[in-house]
Amino acid sequence: MTQHYRRFYMDTSVLLNNIRALCKKNKISISRLESDLFYSPGLISRWSKNTPSLDRVLDIANYFGVSLDELVSHSTNHDTDNKRLILTLLNRAKTDEINWEILNFQNPPIPLADISSQSFFPFGECDCYYTTFKEGFFFLASTRIGGSLLLALYVLPNAYSQLELICENVPELKDLHECLSRRLGKRLNKIKTDNFINAFLSSSSTNGEASSHEKVTPLQSKIEAINF
DSSP states (O other), rough: OOOTTTTTEEHHHHHHHHHHHHHHTTTOOHHHHHHTTTTTTTTGGGGGGGGGOOHHHHHHHHHHTTOOHHHHOOOHHHHHHHHHHHHHHHHHTTTTOOOEOOOOOOOOGGGTOOOOOOGGOOSSSSSSEEEEEETTEEEEEEETTTTTEEEEEEEETTSSSOOOEEEOOOHHHHHHHHHHHHHHHHHHHHHHHHHHHHHHHHHHHHHHHHHHHHOOOOOHHHHHHHOO
């Protein structure tokens, strides 16, 4: 999710965090920003998975009157807000003030039926814990690539809004992930095992039905021989 543009190092998660902070500061929505810049709806949110062109990033920097460096660099204030959010989620999980669940992509709750593992990590499968607040959801998604653990915190304000990346791969997320894994790890493994077995049985059943249709009985063989 990172690329080099001339001398600039672009981390799209940092870019999105800074855009959200600037929108909040200027009291406009991201959809309003997209409209003002003649971007298609949802384009900026998709930058969590696809790195934007330098021209588009410059458009946003000029729109808010900030430098390119400011837009693509870490914001201390926003990092502090994210840390506070993660620590709040962690502390409330430890004291059971909020209840975290496992998102089973094979059998999700109805409000989350359209969410898949590719919603969080488009390049492969992932595990996901979630918790609710009012009409919205927080998600902690994790996957492994080459032995490295990747973590991402997402929010869905309500069932009719778009999934938004809050932050990824910050140290505080590891603490939250370890806490939830200790509590829910065995259940998660059981769900994954059941899904694997069900997929195998479903595949075996389908193959068995196909074989039974193709199977020729001895009587059929004799009739075919006579007709021949």
